[in-house]
Amino acid sequence: MEIILALGIGMLAGSGVWLILRPRTFQVIVGLSLLSYAVNLFIIAMGRLRTGAAPVLAAREAGDPARFADPLPQALVLTAIVISFATTALFLVVLLASRGLTGTDHVDGREPEP
Amino acid sequence: MTRFADHLMIAPVVLPMFAGAMMLALGGERRRNVNAALNVGTTFALVVIATALLRAADAAPTGVAGVYRLGDWPAPFAIVLVVDRLAAVMLLLTSLLAAAAVVFSLARWHRAGVLFHPLFQFLLMGINGAFLTGDLFNLFVFFEVLLAASYGLALHGSGPGRVTAGLHYIVVNLAASLLLLIGVSLIYGVSGTLNMADLAARIPAMRTEDRALLEAGAGILGVAFLVKAGMWPLCFWLPATYAAAAPPVASIFAILTKVGAYIVLRLHLLLFGDDAGASAQFGGEWILLGGIATIAFGAIGSLASQDMARLAGFSVLVSSGTVLAAIGMEQIGVTGGALFYLVSSTLGLGAFFLLIELVERGREPGADVLAVTREVYGEEDDLEESSEVGIAIPATMAILGLAFIGCALVISGLPPLPGFIAKFALLTAALNPSTGAVSTASWVMLPVLILSGLAALIAMTRAGIRAFWASADRAVPRVRLIEVAPVGALLLLCVIQTIQAGPIMRFMQATAQSLHAPDDYIRGVLGSAAERPKRLKGPT
Numbered sequence: 001m002e003i004i005l006a007l008g009i010g011m012l013a014g015s016g017v018w019l020i021l022r023p024r025t026f027q028v029i030v031g032l033s034l035l036s037y038a039v040n041l042f043i044i045a046m047g048r049l050r051t052g053a054a055p056v057l058a059a060r061e062a063g064d065p066a067r068f069a070d071p072l073p074q075a076l077v078l079t080a081i082v083i084s085f086a087t088t089a090l091f092l093v094v095l096l097a098s099r100g101l102t103g104t105d106h107v108d109g110r111e112p113e114p
Numbered sequence: 115m116t117r118f119a120d121h122l123m124i125a126p127v128v129l130p131m132f133a134g135a136m137m138l139a140l141g142g143e144r145r146r147n148v149n150a151a152l153n154v155g156t157t158f159a160l161v162v163i164a165t166a167l168l169r170a171a172d173a174a175p176t177g178v179a180g181v182y183r184l185g186d187w188p189a190p191f192a193i194v195l196v197v198d199r200l201a202a203v204m205l206l207l208t209s210l211l212a213a214a215a216v217v218f219s220l221a222r223w224h225r226a227g228v229l230f231h232p233l234f235q236f237l238l239m240g241i242n243g244a245f246l247t248g249d250l251f252n253l254f255v256f257f258e259v260l261l262a263a264s265y266g267l268a269l270h271g272s273g274p275g276r277v278t279a280g281l282h283y284i285v286v287n288l289a290a291s292l293l294l295l296i297g298v299s300l301i302y303g304v305s306g307t308l309n310m311a312d313l314a315a316r317i318p319a320m321r322t323e324d325r326a327l328l329e330a331g332a333g334i335l336g337v338a339f340l341v342k343a344g345m346w347p348l349c350f351w352l353p354a355t356y357a358a359a360a361p362p363v364a365s366i367f368a369i370l371t372k373v374g375a376y377i378v379l380r381l382h383l384l385l386f387g388d389d390a391g392a393s394a395q396f397g398g399e400w401i402l403l404g405g406i407a408t409i410a411f412g413a414i415g416s417l418a419s420q421d422m423a424r425l426a427g428f429s430v431l432v433s434s435g436t437v438l439a440a441i442g443m444e445q446i447g448v449t450g451g452a453l454f455y456l457v458s459s460t461l462g463l464g465a466f467f468l469l470i471e472l473v474e475r476g477r478e479p480g481a482d483v484l485a486v487t488r489e490v491y492g493e494e495d496d497l498e499e500s501s502e503v504g505i506a507i508p509a510t511m512a513i514l515g516l517a518f519i520g521c522a523l524v525i526s527g528l529p530p531l532p533g534f535i536a537k538f539a540l541l542t543a544a545l546n547p548s549t550g551a552v553s554t555a556s557w558v559m560l561p562v563l564i565l566s567g568l569a570a571l572i573a574m575t576r577a578g579i580r581a582f583w584a585s586a587d588r589a590v591p592r593v594r595l596i597e598v599a600p601v602g603a604l605l606l607l608c609v610i611q612t613i614q615a616g617p618i619m620r621f622m623q624a625t626a627q628s629l630h631a632p633d634d635y636i637r638g639v640l641g642s643a644a645e646r647p648k649r650l651k652g653p654t
Contacts (some may be wrong), residue, residue, distance in 0.1 A: 013458075020289065025281070032288050038300075039292045046303030053575055073299065076251055083258045086293075090265055091284050098281050100275040107285075109278035 001047055005041065012038035023112075025095045025105050029088065036084035047057050047073030123182040123197050125163050126242035128203055129156055133233035135402035147232040150220055156235060157213045160242075164206040164273035171202040177628040177639035182247070189640050190312040194248040196639060199625040200453070203247045204376055207457055208369050210607060211464045214600035218322060219362035221597045226360060237366065240245070247483035248639055250298045250308045250335075253377070257294065257342075258336060261287050264304035264370065267363045268355060279358035286351045288409035304319030304328045311639035315382045318391040332385065335455050336378065336397055343374030344434045345401075346408040353415065353427030355472055359504075360627035361471035364426070368463040371434040372456060379441050379449070383629045384564040395444060398441055402442025402555055408435025409562050422470045422577050426463065431523050431612050432566050433459040439562075440540055443555055447543025450626035454619055458611055462524030462533065469517050472593050472601070473581050499518040510593050515582045517598070520605040522578065537563055539619060 012034050019031025047070035054073035095105075104108040133156040137149040171179035179202065182195040183633070216234060240260025247253050250312040265287075270282045298308070304327045307313050322329060341348045352371070356364050378401065385398040412431030419425040436459075440452030520531065527533035541563060544556040611618060626632055 004378060008182045011229075020285065028285055032292075033286070035289070035292050039295045043299040046299040048303075073302070076302075079251070079255065084288075084292075087258070087262060087288055088267075090262065091288065094265070094269065094277065094281055094284055096117070096273075098161075098536065101272075101277050107281060109274060109281075111409070 001051070003051065005045055009038045009041050010042070011043070023106055023108075025098065025107055028107060029091055032091070033084075033088055036080075036088070040080055040084075043073050043077045043080060055088060115427070120180065120182070123165060123180055123246070124184075124441040124619075126167075127195070127239055127246065128254025129159060129163070130235040130239040130242065134232040137232040137235070140227075143228050145225070146231075150224060151215055153234060154191070154220070155230040157209065157216050157238070160238065161206070163211055163354075164209045167197050168199075168202040168206050171197055171199045171268070176634035176638060177624065178635055181639050183247075190307060190309045193252045193640055194311075195246040196248040196310065196311075196635070197246065197555065198628065198635060198638075199621070200380065200629060201245045202320045203453070203457070203621075203625065204372070205242055205395045207243050207372075207460055208238065208245070210368055211369055213364045213509050214464060214468065214604050215362040216363070218600040221594050223271070223360050223362050227269070227305050227549070228389075229266065230270055233263045233266040235368070236260075237267060239263075241369060241373055241404055242504065244355070245376065248299065248310050250310060250313070252308075254298055254635055255295055257373075258291060260370070260373070262406070267366075268359050269416075270363055276358045276360075277356045278485065280351055282351050283355040286341065291343075293340035295539060297331050297333075297338060299534065300331030300334065301328060304331060309639070310384055311636040314387075314390075314636050315640065316407055317385055317393055318389055320391070320393075322392070325393060329393060332381075333397060335381070335478055336401075339374045339377045340382075340401075341374070342371065342567065343378060343438060344371045344408065344431050345404040345438055346435070347409045348429075349408065349411070349431055352431060353419075353424050356427040356430060356467075357421070357423035361468055363621065364423070364467040365464045368460050368467060370431055370432060372437070372460055375437045375456070376443070378438065379629065382441060383444075383449075384632045387630065387632055389633075398444050399440050400442070400624065401438055403438070405435045405442055406558060407606060408432075408438060408560050409566045411435075413566040416573040417569050419573065421556075422474065422581070423467075424532040425573055426466050426470060429466070429570060430463055432570065433463060436504075436537075436540075436563065436566070439559060443544060443553075444630075445547060446539055446546075446626045447546075447623070449629060450619070450623040451536055451540030451543050453625055454539055454611075457618075458532035458536050458608055461604050461608050461611075462521055462531075465601045465608075466521040466525065468601050469514065469521060471519065472597055473514055475593070477572065511582060513598060514593070515578075517584065517601050517605060518574075519541075519579050520608070522574035524608050526574060526607075527567040528571065530612055531608050533616065535612060535615050535619075537567065544558060 005073065015032075016031045016035030019027045019034065022031070051114040053067060053069040053072050057068065081107045087108060098109060099105050104111055106112070132151050137152055140148055160515040167179060171177060173179075177199045179197040183187070183189060184193045184195070186192075212234070219230065237260055240256050240258075240263060242252060242262060243256030245258055265280065265284050268278055268283055301313065302308055305313055305316050307316060317328070319598040326574050337348070344352045356367055359367060382397065382401065386393055386398070388394055390396070409432055412428045413436055415428035415431065416425050417427055433455075437452050437456050440455070524533045540559060544559055545552055547553065547556070567570050
C-alpha cells in the first residue's frame with residue numbers, strides 16, 4: 001500500500017508542479033488543485049498508514065493507542081481540504097475577472113510578443 | 115490577574131471576527147456608514163487592548179504575560195495562545211497601522227469596491243491570530259484567514275492592473291501555503307506534536323535518524339514563511355502587488371511581510387536555539403545570506419523604480435531583508451536592534467504608502483516615467499520656471515512635502531528619526547559581539563546596510579524632486595484633513611520612538627533576551643518542568 005500511495009502523491013505533485021508553471025490560468029488552477037490533493041494525501045501518510053483501525057475510541061473501552069489510527073492528521077486534512085477548496089473557489093473568481101478585464105487567459109493579462 | 119483580564123488575551127482574535135461578521139449580518143454594503151463606524155471603533159479598541167497586553171507582558175517577570183488554553187485542555191494537547199513581549203509589540207504595531215489605514219480609507223477609498231470593512235477586520239483577525247498562536251497548525255489556519263482577506267483587499271477597487279497583480283499574488287501564496295502544510299505535517303510525523311513549546315522541548319532529545327526529517331520539515335516550513343516575508347529570490351511578486359493595491363490596503367500590507375519575518379524569528383530561536391543539540395542554529399546562515407541578498411535586490415530595485423508606488427514596494431523588501439539578515443546573525447543585541455528597526459520601518463512605510471496617493475493625486479499618470487526618460491536623454495526642463503521664484507508654496511504642498519521628508523528620513527535611516535537609531539543599534543551590536551571576534555557576516559552587513567540607506571536616500575530624493583519641485587502651475591491636490599492626519603500620526607509615532615528611544619530600546623533588548631533563552635516561554639506554556647510530558651520521543 002505504501003508504494004501505491006507514494007506513487008500517487010508523486011504523480012499528483014509532479015503533474016501539479018508542471019501545470020502551475022504553464023502560462024494559461026486554467027492550467028494553473030488545475031495544477032493548484034492537483035497539488036493540494038497531493039498535500040492532503042501526504043498529511044494522511046504522516047499519521048502512518050493503517051487499515052481497519054478506527055480513529056476514535058469506542059465507549060467504555062480501555063484505550064490502547066496501538067489499536068487505533070492517529071486521529072490528528074485526519075482532523076488536519078479535513079481543515080486543509082476545506083481551506084484549499086475555499087481558496088480555489090476564490091481563485092476561480094479572480095481568474096474569470098482577469099479573463100473578462102483583459103480579454104485573454106494568459107497569466108500576465110496579455111499575450112507574449114511573437 | 116482578574117477573570118476578565120485573563121480573557122483579554124483572546125480579544126484581538128475574537129473582537130475583529132465578531133465585528134466582521136456583524137458587518138455582514140447588518141447588511142454588508144447597504145449600511146456602509148454603520149460598517150465604517152464599527153470598523154473604526156473595533157480598530158481603536160484593538161489599540162487599547164494591545165497596549166494593555168503590552169503593559170502586562172512588560173510587567174511579567176518572565177516576559178510571558180499569559181497562556182490562554184482554548185477549551186481549558188492541558189497545553190501539549192490543546193491549542194494555546196501565548197502573549198509574550200514580542201507578540202504584544204507586534205499586536206500593538208498592527209493595531210496602530212490599522213487605525214491609520216482605516217481612518218485614511220474613510221475619505222474615499224472604502225467606497226472604491228465592495229466589503230472593504232468586513233475584509234479589513236478579517237485581515238486583522240488573521241494577523242493577530244498568527245502573532246498570538248502557540249500551535250503550528252493553528253498558525254496555518256490564521257495564515258489562511260489573513261491571506262484570504264488579503265486576496266480580497268488586494269483586488270479592492272478592481273481594474274486590470276490590480277486583477278493581474280492579484281492573480282500572481284494569489285498563485286504564489288497558494289503554492290506557499292501548500293509548502294507550509296507539507297512542512298507542518300512532516301514535523302508532526304517526526305515529532306508527534308504541533309505545539310511550538312512542546313516541539314522545542316522535544317528537539318534536543320530527538321534521535322539522529324529522525325533529525326534529518328525534522329530539519330527537512332523545518333526547511334520547507336521556512337521557505338513558506340520566507341515567501342511571505344519576501345526574501346530574495348522568493349519576492350518577485352511583492353513590488354507589483356503592493357504598487358497595484360489601493361493605498362490604505364498597501365499601508366496595512368506593510369505589516370504582512372513582517373508577519374513572515376516574525377514567524378521566522380520566533381520559530382528559529384525557539385526550535386533551533388543554542389539548546390537544540392545537533393540541530394542548533396539550523397538554517398541561520400541561509401536566513402543571513404538571503405536577507406543580505408534581499409537588501410541588495412531591494413536597493414537596486416528602488417534605484418530603478420520609475421514611480422513612487424514601486425519605490426515603496428522595493429523599500430518594503432529592503433526593510434524585510436534587514437530584519438531577516440539580523441535574525442540570521444543570532445546575536446541578542448542585533449535581534450534587539452532589528453526589532454526596533456522593524457517597528458520604525460513598518461510605521462514609516464505605512465505612512466509612505468498613504469502619502470504616495472495624496473502626492474500623486476494632482477499629477478497626470480506617467481509623469482514619473484516621462485521625468486526619468488527626460489533625465490536619460492539629457493533634455494532640460496523648461497527654463498521659464500525661473501521667472502516664478504517667490505511664489506508662496508501652497509500649504510497643502512508644504513505639509514505633504516514635510517511628510518515626505520519624514521518618510522524619507524525613516525526609510526533611509528537618517529537622524530533624527532528612529533530609522534537611524536535602529537540601524538546604529540544594529541550595527542553597534544554586530545561590531546561589538548559579547549564573545550569572540552567580529553564575524554565576517556558583520557563586516558558584510560556593515561557596507562550593505564549603509565549602502566542600502568544611501569540607495570534609498572537617492573531614490574527618495576529623486577522622487578521627491580520630481581513630485582514637489584515640478585512646474586508650479588500643476589494643480590494642487592485636494593486633500594482632506596482625515597487623509598493627512600493618519601500620515602501625520604504615523605510619523606508622530608516615529609518621532610515619539612526617537613524621543614523615547616531609551617525605554618523602547620531597553621524593552622526590545624529584554625524581548626531579544628527572552629527570545630534567545632526560550633526556557634521561560636516553554637515553561638510558561640507547558641507548566642512547570644515537573645509536569646512536562648515524559649515521552650520525549652516521537653511515535654514510531
